[in-house]
Amino acid sequence: MEVKSEASGPKATRVKTEPRVNSENQTYKLRAKNIDVFYGDFQAIHDISLDIIDNSITAFIGPSGCGKSTFLRLFNRMNDYIDGFSMNGQILLEGQDIYDPSVNVEELRKKIGMVFQKPNPFPKSIFENVAYGLRIQGIKDKDFIEQRVVESLKQATLFEEVKDDLDKQALALSGGQQQRLCMARTLAVKPSVLLMDEPTSALDPISTAKIEELITELKKKYTIAIVTHNMQQAGRISDNTVFLYMGKLVEYGDTQKIFTNPEKDRTQNYITGRFG
């Protein structure tokens, strides 16, 4: 049983063995209801409903172009910037529709952090990268910022490697370090959900292992949704797996079950590498 961070709402625990789809259980952090997504005339997502459980890791897998990144980016409204984007349906964060006109998108993104495919630190110092989220909130208290920066770097298991040169350019770090820096930057604003869009696809195996270890550790405090191309990765780290194909939800369930005994042939074929 894990203890949640104070930022992630009133519920304190989660139960891993409960049914995961279409349950009214209140431990769902994020719920997607009848989602269609269009880019112009092209329909990228077809009527997907699914719920993401608090303090768990949900992996999104599927062949390129299946809509898994599009789906992930719905949760922090990053698709809003894409020309021709439109959608139907509802995304609920702790029961509130995040596409409601009254929602402040900036506030939403402070609650739902994102780590991207390619490490994208700002061309600033290591310290300033992590402090960025606090600075844009207008926080001026130096001691508070420093304490939060150190705490976040420790959380991202980067602190020991960089503690002596926090003023160094972030772009001078290795790819794996940059990605952990991006995680620290996201963690510094204390989100309750972490979205990760293929966070290790640009990294070497050792860096990948470190990030995976970190993600597993972060599960204790955060709800994590991760898009990955890497089947083994999904199998290793996730609690639940969503398999998408051509914008449709094929199968969603316990990772172990999906990987050992999937209900659908298509899932079976994809996981065993027969297509995709």
Add this chain to the structure above:
Amino acid sequence: MNVKEKIIEKILAFCALVTVFTTIGIILILAIEAVGFFSQVSIVEFLTSTKWTPLFTQKSYGILPLLSGTFLTTVIAISVALPVGLTIAIYLNEYASKRFRQILKPLLEILAVVPTVVYGFFALMIVTPFLKTFIPELSGFNALSPGIVMGIMIIPFVSSLSEDALSSVPNSLRQASFGMGSTKFQTAFRVMVPAASSGIVVSAILAVSRAIGETMIVAIAAGQQPRFGFDPTVPIETITAYIVQVSMGDVPHGSLAYKTIFAAGITLFIFTFILNNISYWIKERYQEEYE
């Protein structure tokens, strides 16, 4: 066939070399005439005297009044062009819709193709009288009005080069910033502008270089009174305007007064040459960050 190819190649090479030889020729003549000038006037006087009166009976050869005039109009121009140009670049890159950007950009470029003599006339006949309603003590010829008009002229330099710099910042940084909960404004000023800073600095330097070399506007509207000082409301003279004045007057060929334009010319050349090199160096040194 083979001979024809060879001839074509020679013609192309000749065309390329013409420009190189022209440049070398200009520098050479500037240098030779300037050496002639400095054999008669000490370089110390040239650099330290605050009077420039080679055409008067009481002759004095201090470049400082021309430099201060050039400096004054250039500073005024860049303090108009940089904020406006950068704002336009940020607007085009971060806010404007694609369609609006496609319409606005070519319109902006028109500013750069207006003949400078039109700008000069505009400064003298329209901007100066207009400014006089706010600053009654403003002279009919002054540094302020041509400075402002020159600033307007070089806005497209700053805006289009800065926009190039901003649009070469990877989209992933913008996404990271939005993903952290930044507003558009925060993203533009805290992430995009700092990330494009080298390109923006280069655009400013090139604009300064353009302003230093600008001739017609200041020749028409700034007056022809070399004056050491930094008062923008009185008539001044820039290096370029002085060269125009002497070139058009009846100064005897080969006289010392005639040679002053080469001394002034080489001073001007050194400044623009240094600025262009600095901008090139910044480009080379800092711009491969995201490759």
